[in-house]
Amino acid sequence: DCPPQVFLFDLEFGCSSAHILPELSHGQSFHLAFARADCVYFLGGHSLSSDSRPPRLFCLHVELLQGSPLISCESLNTGMSISSAIITRTGPTHRYIILGGYKLDSQKRLECSTVTLDEKGIHIDHLEPPTWIPDIIHSRTWFGGSAGEESILLGVPTEG
Numbered sequence: 603d604c605p606p607q608v609f610l611f612d613l614e615f616g617c618s619s620a621h622i623l624p625e626l627s628h629g630q631s632f633h634l635a636f637a638r639a640d641c642v643y644f645l646g647g648h649s650l651s652s653d654s655r656p657p658r659l660f661c662l663h664v665e666l667l668q669g670s671p672l673i674s675c676e677s678l679n680t681g682m683s684i685s686s687a688i689i690t691r692t693g694p695t696h697r698y699i700i701l702g703g704y705k706l707d708s709q710k711r712l713e714c715s716t717v718t719l720d721e722k723g724i725h726i727d728h729l730e731p732p733t734w735i736p737d738i739i740h741s742r743t744w745f746g747g748s749a750g751e752e753s754i755l756l757g758v759p760t761e762g
Contacts, residue, residue: 630658
């Protein structure tokens with residue numbers, strides 16, 4: 603219900619600043635975020651204004667200049683329709699695995715992808731998913747998070 607803002611926190615000096623970017627005017631919640639050097643990538647997410655999960659990918663470039671940061675945002679064409687997915691890092695490099703998530707409110711995403719961040723940008727590729735057990739396939743909801751490099755904790759509430 604409020605305009606989306608990007609907040610920068612300077613932990614060294616104990617200050618913060620808020621920024622409104624036109625590219626992010628519709629907002630998005632439950633997105634994924636990946637960072638490398640001075641770029642932060644926002645992938646997918648749920649848009650409250652349209653109640654949808656548009657296939658979005660934004661690159662937020664941050665330059666920490668003395669006195670005032672310079673922020674720019676670019677909309678990229680290689681997004682995914684995904685929200686509430688789980689990500690885990692695969693090691694010291696900038697490579698991640700995306701597991702699950704939702705395509706629609708009632709449609710889980712029983713897929714996996716890899717994300718690699720390098721000097722040229724972001725690369726998203728399909729990854730063979732694990733063998734899903736029936737409890738996961740048939741559940742309405744699931745939740746989880748990264749449990750360390752290449753490990754994911756996935757929870758499925760029991761019905762009733």
